[in-house]
Amino acid sequence: MQPRLQKKFRRYDWDRAAEYYQKYWQKQLKPAQDKILQMANLRPGERVLDLACGTGLVTLQAAASVGRRGRTVGTDISEMMVQKAAHLAEQAGYTQASFLRMDAEKICFNDAAFDVAFCALGLMYLADPLQALREMRRVLRPGGRAVAAVWGQRSKCGWAEVFPIVDARIKTDVSPLFFQLGTGDGLALHFHMGGFEEIESTRIATRLFYPSAEAACAAVFQGGPVALAHANLDEPARSQVCKAYLESIESFREGDGYRIPGEFVIVKGRKARQIRPASN
Numbered sequence: 001m002q003p004r005l006q007k008k009f010r011r012y013d014w015d016r017a018a019e020y021y022q023k024y025w026q027k028q029l030k031p032a033q034d035k036i037l038q039m040a041n042l043r044p045g046e047r048v049l050d051l052a053c054g055t056g057l058v059t060l061q062a063a064a065s066v067g068r069r070g071r072t073v074g075t076d077i078s079e080m081m082v083q084k085a086a087h088l089a090e091q092a093g094y095t096q097a098s099f100l101r102m103d104a105e106k107i108c109f110n111d112a113a114f115d116v117a118f119c120a121l122g123l124m125y126l127a128d129p130l131q132a133l134r135e136m137r138r139v140l141r142p143g144g145r146a147v148a149a150v151w152g153q154r155s156k157c158g159w160a161e162v163f164p165i166v167d168a169r170i171k172t173d174v175s176p177l178f179f180q181l182g183t184g185d186g187l188a189l190h191f192h193m194g195g196f197e198e199i200e201s202t203r204i205a206t207r208l209f210y211p212s213a214e215a216a217c218a219a220v221f222q223g224g225p226v227a228l229a230h231a232n233l234d235e236p237a238r239s240q241v242c243k244a245y246l247e248s249i250e251s252f253r254e255g256d257g258y259r260i261p262g263e264f265v266i267v268k269g270r271k272a273r274q275i276r277p278a279s280n
């Protein structure tokens with residue numbers, strides 16, 4: 001599929017998922033998001049960009065840390081995600097937080113406009129994650145830091161069968177490189193290729209708990225990146241994919257619920273404090 005068309009599908013997938021996203025993923029993603037914020041060590045007054053911000057789970061915590069003297073901007077390709085995030089920021093009274101619809105591979109901000117750039121669980125969905133990291137570096141001031149999290153190795157993510165199960169019925173284009181960044185030193189190498197220095201990488205093992213089969217299915221089929229593909233299936237096909245997915249996570253069943261293993265990789269890098277002249 002052409003990248004532009006793929007991006008359009010991705011955008012509508014996440015528009016569909018926006019309504020269910022926090023219900024099914026807020027708790028599950030918290031360990032990775034907390035680690036990002038811990039590694040960034042935000043200070044009052046700092047300017048923060050949060051790429052692929054979703055409903056603003058990281059952006060809003062960052063807004064609390066940088067305070068009124070600081071500024072946080074969350075950007076996302078999905079209009080519905082950005083609208084939800086802006087609404088939550090308004091409810092929380094965070095006038096220092098704003099949200100814009102924007103492609104992570106083409107950031108519309110000036111060079112050196114931010115102290116910190118984040119991307120939490122977003123890079124796996126991009127056709128060119130390296131381009132996004134280069135853009136993150138460009139908009140950081142010298143000495144600024146970037147922190148990103150991705151899902152880890154496929155074999156450590158018990159929910160991974162969802163992609164082939166949906167792909168067997170309708171092409172989604174989500175899966176081919178999804179776990180590439182989380183395997184080995186993939187993400188750290190991308191930071192290196194993106195021009196970052198002082199790179200630190202950490203891996204977290206986690207468990208995604210869902211209290212019922214319905215919740216486990218809704219998380220992946222309604223609250224995630226295959227939401228549009230799933231919505232386009234007819235009723236019998238929806239039951240089939242749900243049944244196949246539950247079979248794939250059967251070994252993680254605990255009573256009525258599921259405790260599914262997962263893994264996150266979180267990497268931090270710094271833009272050089274002094275810009276060196278390019279070597280020939």
Ligand SMILES: C[S@@+](CC[C@H](N)C(=O)[O-])C[C@H]1O[C@@H](n2cnc3c(N)ncnc32)[C@H](O)[C@@H]1O
Pocket residue numbers: 007010011014015029033051052053054055056057058075076077078081102103104105119120121122125126
């Ligand atoms: C798993 S959610 C993560 C949201 C948020 N960062 C969090 O930690 O909760 C992935 C997000 O990536 C966004 N996304 C996907 N492709 C994108 C792109 N090319 N540019 C910007 N955002 C994108 C989706 O719209 C979605 O909100």
